[in-house]
Amino acid sequence: MTIPKGLLDALRASQRVCVLTGSGVSAESGVPAFREAQTGLWEQYDPHELATPEAFQRDPQLVWRWYRWRRELVDGVEPNPGHHALVTLAGLVPELTLITQNVDGLHQRAGSDDVIEFHGNLFQNRCFVEGCVVDDADLSLEVPVCSGCGGMLRPGVVWFGESIPESAMNDAAAAVSGCDLFFSIGTSALVWPAAGLADAARQQGASIVEINLDVTPLSSETNFCLQGKSGTLLPELIDCLAVQ
Numbered sequence: 001m002t003i004p005k006g007l008l009d010a011l012r013a014s015q016r017v018c019v020l021t022g023s024g025v026s027a028e029s030g031v032p033a034f035r036e037a038q039t040g041l042w043e044q045y046d047p048h049e050l051a052t053p054e055a056f057q058r059d060p061q062l063v064w065r066w067y068r069w070r071r072e073l074v075d076g077v078e079p080n081p082g083h084h085a086l087v088t089l090a091g092l093v094p095e096l097t098l099i100t101q102n103v104d105g106l107h108q109r110a111g112s113d114d115v116i117e118f119h120g121n122l123f124q125n126r127c128f129v130e131g132c133v134v135d136d137a138d139l140s141l142e143v144p145v146c147s148g149c150g151g152m153l154r155p156g157v158v159w160f161g162e163s164i165p166e167s168a169m170n171d172a173a174a175a176v177s178g179c180d181l182f183f184s185i186g187t188s189a190l191v192w193p194a195a196g197l198a199d200a201a202r203q204q205g206a207s208i209v210e211i212n213l214d215v216t217p218l219s220s221e222t223n224f225c226l227q228g229k230s231g232t233l234l235p236e237l238i239d240c241l242a243v244q
């Protein structure tokens with residue numbers, strides 16, 4: 001795929017770029033999206049039934065086993081060329097804010113700074129009772145407990161039905177409100193409120209760029225819609241930008 005000249009011009013003229021990523025960006029690293037089948041032991045479970053406060057209350061051991069499996073999976077993979085290209089892109093424009101729905105920390109491992117983690121982080125532990133982050137958890141316990149109140153600890157991710165952390169919501173809204181170019185990359189544009197960020201950006205005048213393997217509800221609303229793998233298209237975009 002050739003990167004449209006109009007997109008390169010828009011990027012060169014842009015003062016503030018905002019990028020929203022989803023699980024598709026990590027797919028080429030080997031982190032499965034929720035929509036993909038779970039493998040091995042977890043094949044029989046639907047993530048939508050594990051990643052909820054109700055599931056955790058019902059069976060915290062099961063939910064922790066699933067998150068330990070996900071932590072091990074992510075520990076064993078590396079950022080891919082798409083993650084690295086976004087680090088490069090941040091150095092080529094005056095300002096770039098990266099908002100991710102991913103909880104895997106791969107953007108940070110690639111070298112992205114100040115990432116807004118819209119859905120939290122897989123490796124963080126939070127008190128289920130008080131909500132605070134706990135750094136000194138004894139993770140050898142089947143269900144780790146809070147060193148402060150003794151309540152159960154939970155993974156620091158946003159589960160289905162839960163609110164986005166206030167600081168992430170505010171930071172994302174601020175980034176969107178001033179941007180002139182908004183990228184939606186590897187996200188189905190179906191999970192709210194993240195899916196509303198592109199709309200907010202467009203309403204205040206930003207051009208919208210989508211990079212996705214498939215067509216999404218956002219595709220028809222974009223200025224530039226690039227269909228393909230982010231791990232291929234993002235490095236290609238960087239290469240094209242380098243050519244005058």
Ligand code: NAD
Binds near residue numbers: 103187
């Ligand atoms: P999603 O699973 O709903 O959609 C993924 C999108 O990525 C799809 O539209 C798919 O076509 C596209 N895609 C797949 N491979 C791609 C590639 N190589 N290049 C470009 N696009 C590709 O993901 P979502 O929109 O992020 O929302 C699902 C929720 O699942 C989020 O809340 C997220 O927090 C969570 N989640 C995160 C991870 C992770 O941290 N890596 C993994 C699974 C789920």
